Amino acid sequence: MSDLQPGAHGEAGLTRGAVDLQRYTHSLMGTYGVPMRVLARGEGSWVWDADGNRYLDLLGGIAVNALGHAHPAWVAAIAHQAATLAQASNFFATEPQIRLAERLLDLAQAPPGSRVFFANSGTEANEAAFKMARRTGKGTIIALEHGFHGRSMGALSMTAKEAIRAPFAPLLERVIFVEPTDEAALRAAVAEAADDLAAIILEPIQGEAGVRPVPHAFIAAARELTLRHHALLIMDEIQTGVARTGAWFAHQLGGIRPDVMTLAKGLGGGFPIGAVVAFGETAGALLTKGDHGTTFGGNALAAAAALATLDVIESEDLLANAKAVGEHLRTSLEAIDGVVEVRGEGLMLGIGLAHPAAATIAAAAVEAGFIVNPPSPDTIRLVPALTLTRPEADLFIAWMAEHGARLITEGSA
Incomplete structure (x- = not known):
């Protein structure tokens, strides 16, 4: 087991997360490929990786973490x-x-x-x-x-x-x-x-x-x-x-x-x-x-x-929250260049892209601190916690407007 602290570097300059990923590939079957990160803890709609980096979790364990992470109740x-x-x-x-x-x-x-x-x-x-x-x-x-x-x-x-x-x-x-x-x-x-x-x-x-x-x-x-x-x-x-x-x-x-x-x-x-x-x-x-x-x-x-x-x-009336925050995401994302439609209901949304740039956007998003999923080449899937707030959703909307739109356009080249 690694004794590195979050963000620390060990031999060969590897961070704790990189060391843990090496351990993963040597001990677990490769049915999921190499994971994007090693996650260490979560709170609400946020997770932290082994190196201390924070991410807004808009995948929710693939629609699993309905209450977010570590809800007290x-x-x-x-x-x-x-x-x-x-x-x-x-x-x-x-x-x-x-x-x-x-x-x-x-x-x-x-x-x-x-x-x-x-x-x-x-x-x-x-x-x-x-x-x-x-x-x-x-x-x-x-x-x-x-x-x-x-x-x-x-x-x-x-x-x-x-x-x-x-x-x-x-x-x-x-x-x-x-x-x-x-x-x-x-x-x-x-x-x-x-x-x-x-x-x-x-x-x-x-x-x-x-x-x-x-x-x-x-x-x-x-x-x-x-x-x-x-x-x-x-x-x-x-x-x-x-x-x-x-x-x-x-x-x-x-x-x-x-x-x-x-x-x-x-x-x-x-x-x-x-x-x-x-x-x-x-x-x-x-x-x-x-x-x-x-x-x-x-x-x-x-x-x-x-x-x-x-x-x-x-x-906590999360049915109403799923409707309200989901509709806010829908209308805001539909207004972004390169987004052709937003499908789904509540907080189960698929962002339809004009070009097959979903994998590129998902990779860039995680580097920027957002966890999303590309289930198909032209779709980004959002299935976050039902507790997701509008200000949290706005963080991703702003990133998509500034960076996602550019990546979609580049995906057409």
Whole structure:
């Protein structure tokens, strides 16, 4: 372990951060490439690296840190639960687990008979949803081009990105992909599946594709077709859920309720947890004793973190903040030269660029003290803490106006 202080230089002039990155590359698998920085601590929307440099975190752990970093109420809830009971296995229940399930059903306005299953991640939640679809007795699933549902074999089978699918083929069969703007293709896929249609799965806003909302008319058609064919409509709200869009769940913005909703990311406010919400008696009964399980799913510590996250979102009115600060970001960024559009809802925004300069802008931004993400060559993604303030947002807006616009123009050369 390095004993260098932040900003100090050791042998060969390497800073503590550089030394730690060397240690990283020698001890961890290279599945994420070389990290941009080694982060040491965080507070609110700010993080500090191992060398003491400060950054405005506009990525939020990829939409995970809903309350920012080290929110006092969240820290206190975890500390209290850790000192009480952390993990009991699912041979036993805990009160925080039960209370969290009740809370989610209430926030989702779920009808009688609805039920919750807890997992540890979004991928695990989607695996459970996949098994629910198979429990209908049918096998074909329709998913969307450009969608992302996870990297385990079942979730990857429903993910259209060929670059991450190809090395692990063959995947599960009977998955049909359609464009999220092509309602005719959706209807043709349903006709192809016929009586074998088990489910349609979609993200209300496709995050990894560059924050691209799926048209309301397409979602309405998916709802109509699944009802007609007695199939499930599964909404992957892993990135859009838990107040990210200014509503508790993105499907509430359009008023179309799915049969199954998957959650993770922001639900734990930084603590690993996933959830499946099954709406109504039919969906709620699809997984029964022995059908599925997970050792750590719904443990008391994760449930306490999630409950604290939901409590703070309510008490600090972060749904309103997500709407207000998100709209301020949208209107301000749209006025910058080289920005052609800002997509998304609330504090889930994709900055569409006139030229493929996203990677260049993200690299320059981190050097200037801003953490953003380029999910596609012409898009910058912002999914910051729901606690982000307008003055904090203005810091990035000013940088984009002065430096981002120039980089976009240079990207056209």
